[in-house]
Amino acid sequence: MKIFIEYGLDFDNNKYGFGVNTEYEYDDQEVRKSGAVKLAKTEEHYFRIWIGKRVMSLSNKRPHIHFRKKNRNNFKIIYGRRGTKIK
Numbered sequence: 001m002k003i004f005i006e007y008g009l010d011f012d013n014n015k016y017g018f019g020v021n022t023e024y025e026y027d028d029q030e031v032r033k034s035g036a037v038k039l040a041k042t043e044e045h046y047f048r049i050w051i052g053k054r055v056m057s058l059s060n061k062r063p064h065i066h067f068r069k070k071n072r073n074n075f076k077i078i079y080g081r082r083g084t085k086i087k
Helices: none
Strands: 004-009 018-025 028-036 039-059 063-085
Touching: none
Parallel strands: none
Antiparallel strands: 004 018, 004 063, 018 028, 039 063
C-alpha cells in the first residue's frame, strides 16, 4: 500500500480549493480522505502543477521532472509526500 499526503490548491478534493488530503493506493483501488496522517517514513517529496490536461511533476525520485497528459481538465498546485503509515 502506498500513502500520498497532498497539501495545496486542489478543487477536485477540497470544497474551497486549499486543503490537505490523504490517498491510500492499494493494488486494486484508491481511497481518498481529507486530512493528513503521520508517516513512519517519507519515501518521496513532489511538487505537481496540473493545468488543463497537462501535468508537470518535480520529485526527489527519478525521473526528477516528469510531464504527462491527462484525459480530463483540472487545475491543481500541490506539494505531496509518499510514504508508509505509522502502525
